[in-house]
Amino acid sequence: MAEAYCAVSGWAVQGAVVSLYRANYAGVFEWIAGGTAVGGSGMFFMPVWLNTGRNSMLVRAETSDGRYSQIRCDVNLIGQGISFPAR
Amino acid sequence: MVLCSVVMTFRLWFAEKLWPEGYNFFSVWNSLSPFEKQEFSAPRHEELFMPDRVVVNCVGSRRSIYTESNQEFTTVYEIAKKNLTRWLKEGQAEPEKIAEKLYYDTLKTRSLLLQYPVEMPVRVLGQLMEIGESAVYHTVSSVTELVLVPKESDVELLLMDKKDGTVYRYLLGTDGGELLEAINRYGTGNSNMMLSAYELGFYRQPEDLELVPKLILNPFVMLDTSNQSQKTEVLEAKVPFGNPDDMEQVEELLRLFGYNPNTIQRYTEASDARVFVSDRSTLRLYPDGLLEYNATEARYGISLRDMEGAGDAQTFLESVDRTADWIFKLFQTTGLEEMPKMRVTSDISEQHYENFSFTMDYQVNGRPVAVNYEGSELVNPLHHGAMLEIQDDRITSMRILLRDYRITEEQITNMPLVSALDAFSVATEESYEAEDVSLYFIDNGREEWVQACWSVVLSDGEAVAISEE
Secondary structure, eight states: OEEEEEEEEEEOOTTOEEEEEEEOTTSOEEEEEEEEEOOTTOEEEEEEEEESEEEEEEEEEEOTTSOEEEEEEEEEEOSTTOOOOOO | OHHHHHHHHHHHHHHHTOSOSSSOHHHHHHHHOGGGOOOOOOOOHHHHTOOSEEEEEETTTEEEEEOTTSHHHHHHHHHHHHHHHHHHHHOOSSOEEEOHHHHHGGGGSSEEEEEEEEEEEHHHHHHHTTOOSOGGGGTOOEEEEEEEEEOSSOEEEEEEOTTTOOEEEEEOOSOOHHHHHHHHHHOOOTTTTEEEHHHHTTTSOOSOTTOOOSEEEOTTOEEETTOOOEEEEEEEEEOTTOOTTOHHHHHHHHHHTTOOTTTOEEEEOTTSOEEEEOSSEEEEEOTTSEEEEEESSGGGSEEOGGGGTOSSOOSHHHHHHHHHHHHHHHHHHTTOSSOOEEEEOSOOTTOOSSEEEEEEEEEETTEEEEEOBOOOSSSOOBOSSEEEEEETTEEEEEEEEOOEEEEEEEEEEEOOHHHHHHHHHHTOSSOEEEEEEEEEEEEOSSOSEEEEEEEEEETTSOEEEOOOO
């Protein structure tokens, strides 16, 4: 059940494709946001509705020449009234 | 019969103002008449210096943003004002200096953020709250944001002095219950997807040196993170004085400027402007609504002393009030049913009340109108709704784009915010710092329909409109 809103944001080189994945109950990462190329500003932000409990997420940025970068982060939403805007 | 003809002649002279320009016994006598005094009106400074928006931050990713177009704005602002009054009356002479991080971290706690469109001198804030002398004036010079944080048995006020960037924390010594209740009540979450540049990390250079962003944002800039297109209303921009044949309206206007409609010299310029000239000043009225006035000398400017039937203005706000009163009389002359909402938008931190210049801009439905009047070979450009110069309680120069904006039922779709930021960055080689990124109405002075588009306000005050074309 979606409980709280946050956004995953950051800088990336122009043209990089940034996507956000979240682990499902079986631990498999599923795509939830992003997937479009970053524009000239280098800024990207992807809206995320956090689920109650553990949100295991993975942010992946990939350029057309095959270079990539991945960051994993876990956000625990332990109840209403607490949010953790991920960076 | 003789007496009767004398009286009739006298009446005719004064009713039609049949005397030449300049000093004249009859005009002086007429100005002394108690029946000709200007009407008194309530001070206008409060609405001219209102915050642009009030942000109510709640924990639990709830955030509400109110502008003047929202009913809640007034209630929340009144509660904030109570606390600000207390701060100015009883603020410590030596408040605690704190780290910038603690200041911006208030965005993640229960707090109330007031954002002003211009740098507000604290002394002017004090005058707005009708506070005389204050210890705060000696510590802080000007601010653009004020943050109120309710604590268990106190209220904290955090601010950054724009003069030197020092961040101060004041303890107001009052119960935070009312403020907390207001935050809980009005933090309904109408802007949950609006996150600040601080929360998103766009307020500083990225750690990766390979990335050189073209735009770094003020930490308090609120960004729509939904990545959705934004709908905005379309305005109809009506031009007052659009009908050159309405002689009655023009005569009323001329009287407001102190001209005698029967004797003033008039002609039409190559730019199609109707020009009215006396040996003391010139008034130009362009068909597109631009009004220009220039006095030949400061002593011949439009006197503001009669506005409240009193003597010289004693404070900057009193001077601004009188000027605003006069401008609103100008709008009344145009026959507007409702007075337009305007804000002072120029830096007033170094202004002196006897001699100063300032700009004002329109605001419709809580959204600023950016004027981008390009002019021509014969007409200078104008980038504000109004530009005025005041010397010794007289308006000596003014340029106003007279407009009567009406909200239509039509709407347009604006691109998502991130696309606008990308378009800005692609169009520039240099890097900039921005104070605001939001949707502004853009009036170029030529179109009947005024639409909104994304605008980036740079740190030097210049606004850059981002067009989709």
